[in-house]
Amino acid sequence: MHALEKILAKASGKEDVSAGEIVNAKIDLAEVNDLYLQTIKSFYEMGGDKVWDPSKIAFVLDHYAPAPSILSASNQKEMREFVWNQEIEHLFDVNTGVCHQVMVEGGLVYPGMILVATDSHTTTHGAFGAFGTGVGATDLASIMLTGELWFKVPEVIKIEIKGNLKRGVMAKDIILHILGELGTDIAVYKAIEFTGDTLKNLNISERMVLCNMTVEMGAKTSYIQPDEITLKYLNDRGIKDFKVFETDSDFEYSEVYQFDISNLEPQIALPHSVDNGTDIGNVKRMKVDQVFIGTCTGGRLEDIEIAAQVIKDNKVNKKTRLVIIPASNEIMEKAVEKGYVSTLIRAGATFSSPGCGPCLGTHQGLLAPGEVCATTSSRNFPGRMGSTEADIYLVSPATAAAIAINGCIADPRDYLKI
Structure with missing residues (x-):
């Protein structure tokens, strides 16, 4: 068995x-x-x-x-x-x-x-x-x-x-x-x-x-x-x-x-299906209105940490919103203690209280018609995060942070040089 x-x-x-x-x-x-x-x-x-x-x-x-x-x-x-x-x-x-x-x-x-x-x-x-x-x-x-x-x-x-x-x-x-x-x-x-x-x-x-x-x-x-x-x-x-x-x-x-992931590149799932994925390099540098880091697939301490590492002393693009919602109060507290929250707030991020947030399209960062969102959440169906006329792209927390800096689709590896 x-x-x-x-x-x-x-x-x-x-x-x-x-x-x-x-x-x-x-x-x-x-x-x-x-x-x-x-x-x-x-x-x-x-x-x-x-x-x-x-x-x-x-x-x-x-x-x-x-x-x-x-x-x-x-x-x-x-x-x-x-x-x-x-x-x-x-x-x-x-x-x-x-x-x-x-x-x-x-x-x-x-x-x-x-x-x-x-x-x-x-x-x-x-x-x-x-x-x-x-x-x-x-x-x-x-x-x-x-x-x-x-x-x-x-x-x-x-x-x-x-x-x-x-x-x-x-x-x-x-x-x-x-x-x-x-x-x-x-x-x-x-x-x-x-x-x-x-x-x-x-x-x-x-x-x-x-x-x-x-x-x-x-x-x-x-x-x-x-x-x-x-x-x-x-x-x-x-x-x-x-x-x-x-x-x-x-x-x-x-x-x-x-699956051999030795040479795997950062991925992005295009609207409007989770299996509509490709390498980040295959997607044109379109404007992104909102970036969301959070939920049960992207709001843990390690996710907030990598976002802080990517952003560092950079700023969130003036035409892009970065919403971050820790998956729990414990994670929020640890992220504050380690300085990740202050780094991200100084960069222009908005933090909301722990929970599911806009993942299910009810509050804390909904999308307007015609807007584009890059998110660490698990689904990108039409209407999932607000308007049915918005486009949702699924990415990792590292990729999300890179997109927030650029205000468009971007590769996190550009910001994680050893």
Whole structure:
């Protein structure tokens, strides 16, 4: 069996499972974000009174943080009251950050667990050897009621990544390149495992980026085998009570792909699809109105650090806006301590409070018709960040910073000379 199959087998009380089999698995953590008040309504509609285990449920108010409208404020008010009335232990309010970051920082994510959340990018947690997946409101409501959910055991695709990244090239560039090669439907209801020697040089933040965007290929979940990097991160967080599952040597993957990224250049995904990617050098130097560094694919400490390194003593172009939103309050605090925030503010950046921000097109930096945005977020569909008549380009934090300086498409390697 694959490690993911062993996780499902353990959670469903079986000795073994195989691809295509339907299992009913016990959930280790269920998370609801502030887009899904319907989860609470469905819970009561299903006859719910008390949640099955208040210690295994988390609510994260991150998509509208702080609330930009009366409706979002009212929804958050109802969620807080539900959490308090149900004595749910984990409430991450608008002062904390993006769900996929704050759950990790809160010590709630670990190898071998099943984490289900009302967010498609829950595949992020495969970076820790967890089975993470997103569901809708009614599925999450049924978990709050019973602590269980059915799954079809997914086939597993292996993506082996070899080679060392060049300076100025990041995990975001790797996954945009892979998406460009494999497309957005290669892994529908399948799992993706990342392997290869490149991973040895990728920290947890970069691994989270890879796993996060597997959902853009249709993946049900993702996986990276926990190693020394994983275990050190968990140990530093005081997380020690878990079991690491290993894939059997004779396991047969449904598909295997190999990528050598030794000569990979910074990538950019053109409107309006995540798999519409190319080398940065292939794109004309068009004007960019806004640059956004943040979200669950670009708002971590390392991302803000590389942005500060690229910009240094330069200034943001006078005709371009640079919006930066850290993925969590902890990241914001560390970025302040290390001087990254002051460097970027002096350059002309605007910082907003931790959360999802304009990624979902609700507040903190929406786009007007005809505008162009280069962003570290995960999707570039029409209307994703505001007007349906705006164009969104996906890039790494390093590339985003270079674009902010130039006010047009630019290569970060020009600013990272050794």
